[in-house]
Every structure is written in C-alpha cells, then in structure tokens.
Amino acid sequence: MLIGGWTVVASSGGEEGQDQKAWEREPLQIEVVLQRVYLDGQVTEERIVETIQAMEDFWALYEEWQVVDQTEGKVIFQKAIDDISDDLKERGYFGLNEKGELVLFDGRPQDNEVIKSFYQIDVGELESVQHEELLDGIKVNTKDRYMSLLRQFEQAAVHTHIAP
Incomplete structure (x- = not known):
C-alpha cells in the first residue's frame, strides 16, 4: 500500500520480535569482559553479565573503554590504567x-x-x-x-x- 509517497508493508508476524517495539522485547543479556591494563603490564579481567534494555545506554556505560573483541552475546572491553597493579x-x-x-x-x-x-x-x-x-x-x-x-x-x- 502507498501512503504519502511511502510504501507500507504489512507484517504477518514474521520472525519473533521483528515487529515488536523495543520496550515490548525481552531485555538482551550479554557477557561483558572488562580488561584493565596497568603500567607494570599486568592485565586483570572482570566478567559480568549485563541486562540491556537499550543499546545506547549500554554503549554510554562503557564509553571510556575500548572494544577489543565483540561476538554474539559477548563484548570484551579494555582500559589502560595509569597506575601499577x-x-x-x-x-x-x-x-x-x-x-x-x-x-x-x-x-x-x-x-x-x-x-x-x-x-x-x-x-x-x-x-x-x-x-x-x-x-x-x-x-x-x-x-x-x-x-x-x-x-x-x-x-x-x-x-x-x-x-x-
């Protein structure tokens, strides 16, 4: 159907969650690995599971970290620490x-x-x-x-x- 120059396609349900609004979907859970690299070369790791309601909020939470690896369900962040371990x-x-x-x-x-x-x-x-x-x-x-x-x-x- 054409409305005001835009083509609108009616959804038949398709893939689960595809036609749902963001607030209607289940929160996404992701494993987060935080690597801290100290002046003496030591690297520490902290592993947590984040429940994500909005991706923008998630990325804002880790804006001071650098992404070193990202796979489905897992993100590894790294930060240089200006101190010794x-x-x-x-x-x-x-x-x-x-x-x-x-x-x-x-x-x-x-x-x-x-x-x-x-x-x-x-x-x-x-x-x-x-x-x-x-x-x-x-x-x-x-x-x-x-x-x-x-x-x-x-x-x-x-x-x-x-x-x-």
Missing part, C-alpha cells in the same frame, strides 16, 4: 637478574619470580649502595616509586651503538 603494590620489587638486567619481581629477587625485564644495567655506573639495594630488592608500592626507579636506573642502562 595491586599485586605489584603488595609484592613488587625491582632487582637484578643473573644477566645484570633490571627486572620487576613478584617478591624478592631471590625468589626469582620475574614479572618483567627492562634493560641491561652497567653495574659499574651504580653506586655500591644502589647495587646492593638491587641485589636485595627495592620495594615498589606506588606508581611514583615505580616511575622514579625506572628513570633512576635508566641512567645506568647499557646503551649499545650500532655503527652505520
């Missing part, structure tokens, strides 16, 4: 491994639980107190301490130059 605050130590690299450890360096390796340190550039502290492990419990130690020891990093 709670695990690092509790158990993190900077130290040296057997190769003389600056390493972030879960626990004291003697436990040898490596979280992340950074760069080779020229131990000759370090004061003897700094060298001893690194061998024993330097506690990391705040973002400021983490960043400060990285900057401090970067000055003693071995810089290799490649001839042109």
Whole structure:
C-alpha cells in the first residue's frame, strides 16, 4: 500500500520480535569482559553479565573503554590504567637478574619470580649502595616509586651503538 509517497508493508508476524517495539522485547543479556591494563603490564579481567534494555545506554556505560573483541552475546572491553597493579603494590620489587638486567619481581629477587625485564644495567655506573639495594630488592608500592626507579636506573642502562 502507498501512503504519502511511502510504501507500507504489512507484517504477518514474521520472525519473533521483528515487529515488536523495543520496550515490548525481552531485555538482551550479554557477557561483558572488562580488561584493565596497568603500567607494570599486568592485565586483570572482570566478567559480568549485563541486562540491556537499550543499546545506547549500554554503549554510554562503557564509553571510556575500548572494544577489543565483540561476538554474539559477548563484548570484551579494555582500559589502560595509569597506575601499577595491586599485586605489584603488595609484592613488587625491582632487582637484578643473573644477566645484570633490571627486572620487576613478584617478591624478592631471590625468589626469582620475574614479572618483567627492562634493560641491561652497567653495574659499574651504580653506586655500591644502589647495587646492593638491587641485589636485595627495592620495594615498589606506588606508581611514583615505580616511575622514579625506572628513570633512576635508566641512567645506568647499557646503551649499545650500532655503527652505520
């Protein structure tokens, strides 16, 4: 049927929910995975099930997150966190491994639980107190301490130059 220049097609019911208004349909349930990526490289995940009445509201709820994967019934969001992880605050130590690299450890360096390796340190550039502290492990419990130690020891990093 033609009404005012528009073609109107009468629905015979067709697929379930196709001719229903949004408020008449059942709410959509979706699995949401929230990944938080911390400065120290740790990624935590939180899984929740969202009941969605309106997609606009759902996307607005997660506007500060980046979609990294989306499949039917599941969305994975990710957010960079400008802080170190709670695990690092509790158990993190900077130290040296057997190769003389600056390493972030879960626990004291003697436990040898490596979280992340950074760069080779020229131990000759370090004061003897700094060298001893690194061998024993330097506690990391705040973002400021983490960043400060990285900057401090970067000055003693071995810089290799490649001839042109």
